[in-house]
Amino acid sequence: MIYADHNATSPLDPIAWAEMRPFFEGRFHNPSSPYTAARAAALAISDARRRVAALLDAEEEEVRFTSGGTESNSWALHIARAWNPERRHWICSAVEHASILEPLAALEQEGHRVTLLPVDRNGQLDMETLAHALTPDTALVSVMSANNETGILHPVAEIARMARSRGVPTHTDATQSVGRMPISFRALGVDLMTCCAHKMHGPKGVGALVARVGIDCAPLFRGGGQEGGQRAGTENVPAIVGFGRAAEQAYISSSERLSVLRAIVEDGVRARIPQAILVGAEADRIPNSSLFLIPGLDTDVVLAALDMAGVCASSGSACASGSSEPSHVLRAMGWLDGEKRAAVRISWGRFSTEQDANDLVNILSRIVLEIQVHERPPR
Ligand SMILES: Cc1ncc(COP(=O)(O)O)c(C=O)c1O
Secondary structure (H helix, E strand, O other): OEEOEOOOOOOOOHHHHHHHHHHOOOOOOOOOOOOHHHHHHHHHHHHHHHHHHHHHOOOHHHEEEEOOHHHHHHHHHHHHHHHOOOOOEEEEEOOOOHHHHHHHHHHHHOOOEEEEEOEOOOOOEOHHHHHHHOOOOEEEEEOOOEOOOOOEEOOHHHHHHHHHHOOOOEEEEOOOOEOOEOOOHHHHOOOEEEEEOOOOOOOOOOEEEEEOOOOOOOOOOOOOOOHHHOOOOOOOHHHHHHHHHHHHHOOOOOHHHHHHHHHHHHHHHHHHOOOOEEOOOOOOEOOOEEEEEEEOOOHHHHHHHHHHOOEEOEOOOHHHOOOOOOOHHHHHOOOOOOOOEEEEEEEOOOOOOHHHHHHHHHHHHHHHHHHHHHHOOOO
């Protein structure tokens, strides 16, 4: 099997699993309990916080553990709302993940205004539009670091500088870039940043919201005093431990290695399927992802044929699969223009090999040829 869908999720690093396992077994204690055995769990959380903070170039006290990217995104919006309850305008890119777009749509239902920043065919945001959209009523600008469907990177540091100069806080959803390329919370200059473990060979169901020192984080969940009283609920100790270890392992995951796999696929597809369009070819992208549009073919047919051939790949957001809705990302980029094109996203991880990338090119080009021959009308 070739697993080429790391933007959906990635396999758990066995080293992280080995470190997690004792916390499912003998070291099961509640980190808030007063006895010595429980102190090991509390220490393991501190250790994980130190490792995650190191990966993100953030202070330990800036890292709050959550259940993942979705919760961190919702919490970021909740915090921004509590900072400036009188502000009723929100800005995000038109290509954000559903976990930003949907809560903002709910705010719109409550009478708030939402500006979706447009992108061009290469996925680039128009900074002029952002400059015009910022008002004293803007509660938050939220722009993802890398898009999950295309891998295209956004100029988050520049956006944060512009917003800050206008007194508007910023958030970035860095779920897809953390662990795949160096990310510095400090250098980005945002107030809030989302990340999660399962895209970087950590366990599912754990992530973090990073909040700049001194920021008042209105709790999303109230209850016990966990996470400094800001995120109530008994900590998911094994998952947090696995996240910490995966964060440490991510240092080994060199962007250069992922770029080599991406180049094998992109060069191979260019040579063997010349009609395929590489989305965001002109844009900076995370090093592990390529999204191809193959003219004249049906997405479901190509993905099913890849599946039959033992290749796990998808068309884009895993959260949207199963729904027949076309991709809002491709729509925002102007690619849904009535032409039939199969969307195939290939995304690699630390355990992917050059053999995987070469085999994928062979299989995909064979499949495209076979479908074309099969669908060609008889003479
Ligand atoms: C950009 C982005 N943000 C947020 C999420 C949601 O993360 P989680 O699955 O940890 O809730 C995803 C997951 O695919 C994502 O790609």
